[in-house]
Amino acid sequence: AQTVTQSQPEMSVQEAETVTLSCTYDTSESNYYLFWYKQPPSRQMILVIRQEAYKQQNATENRFSVNFQKAAKSFSLKISDSQLGDTAMYFCAFISNFGNEKLTFGTGTRLTIIP
Amino acid sequence: DAGVIQSPRHEVTEMGQEVTLRCKPISGHDYLFWYRQTMMRGLELLIYFNNNVPIDDSGMPEDRFSAKMPNASFSTLKIQPSEPRDSAVYFCASSLGTQPQHFGDGTRLSIL
Numbered sequence: 001a002q003t004v005t006q007s008q009p010e011m012s013v014q015e016a017e018t019v020t021l022s023c024t025y026d027t028s029e030s031n032y033y034l035f036w037y038k039q040p041p042s043r044q045m046i047l048v049i050r051q052e053a054y055k056q057q058n059a060t061e062n063r064f065s066v067n068f069q070k071a072a073k074s075f076s077l078k079i080s081d082s083q084l085g086d087t088a089m090y091f092c093a094f095i096s097n098f099g100n101e102k103l104t105f106g107t108g109t110r111l112t113i114i115p
Numbered sequence: 116d117a118g119v120i121q122s123p124r125h126e127v128t129e130m131g132q133e134v135t136l137r138c139k140p141i142s143g144h145d146y147l148f149w150y151r152q153t154m155m156r157g158l159e160l161l162i163y164f165n166n167n168v169p170i171d172d173s174g175m176p177e178d179r180f181s182a183k184m185p186n187a188s189f190s191t192l193k194i195q196p197s198e199p200r201d202s203a204v205y206f207c208a209s210s211l212g213t214q215p216q217h218f219g220d221g222t223r224l225s226i227l
Contacts, residue, residue: 035215043204045218091158097213101146102171105158 002027004094006106013082014114020067021077021109023092031097034068034075039108040088048090051075053097079111087113117141121207121219129227133195136222139188140209148216149182149192150206158206164190197226 003026013019025034036048051059051068058066063083067076079086092106120139128134140147148163162172167184175182179198184190194201202225208216 033213033215037218043221043223045206045208045221047215047217050215095213101165101210101213102160102163103148103216107157 002029002032002094002096002104004092004104004106006090006092006109008109009107010110010112012112012114015082015084017082018078018080019082019111021079021090021092021111023075023077023106025073025075025092025094025104027073027094027096029096033095033097034066035093035095035103036064036066036075036077037091037093037105038086038088039091040085045091049077082113084113084115087111119207119209119217119219121205121222123222124220125223125225127225127227128197130199131196132226133193134197134201134224134226136192136205136207136224138190138192138207138219140190140207141217142188144209144211144217145187146210146212146216147184147190148206148208148210149190150208152204152206152221153202161192199226202226 005024032053034051038046038048049061049064063080065078089108089110091108094104122137149161151159161174162182164184182192204221204223206221208218210216
């Protein structure tokens with residue numbers, strides 16, 4: 001069974017700073033997908049970024065980028081030039097590419113951007 | 116593009132009553148998921164469907180919970196009878212294969 005671990009329950013940074021959220025996972029599979037979802041106070045679950053395990057290049061989406069270390073089973077999210085609107089819960093998630101379409105979520109990191 | 120649509124947005128009802136939550140997935144998506152989110156347990160997958168067929172319902176807490184997907188554009192999650200410990204936010208999500216799941220806005224359920 002796959003597991004996803006987010007070891008930072010809460011983080012806070014000053015506006016405009018860079019912050020990195022950690023995520024590790026455990027799987028015996030070689031091909032899979034990893035995601036970061038954002039849940040602001042409005043409670044919507046919003047996809048932030050996606051990484052395919054077979055791609056060595058780290059995914060980027062504007063101010064959001066990941067550091068994917070497959071051997072270490074690590075998938076951290078970096079938010080550059082943080083903005084007040086980035087305040088949210090962030091969930092790391094894993095899905096297998098082998099017919100098991102269940103997303104496994106981490107427990108989340110509550111990020112607060114301080115003005 | 117319409118996203119995943121859930122109704123109602125909020126539901127408050129008394130213990131023992133039947134509760135029905137509704138979900139309309141994104142058109143063309145072949146997977147539909149029901150999740151429950153609580154402070155204590157985080158996000159839990161309750162059940163998911165592929166092409167309207169339930170694939171895995173191992174997350175359904177007990178027989179009081181049931182889910183149906185009569186067609187590709189509609190699903191329900193029913194709780195009967197409801198209990199205070201069922202209070203949570205219930206999310207519906209849909210996807211196409213292993214593409215990212217798209218979530219609805221959730222239903223906040225309060226059982227008094």
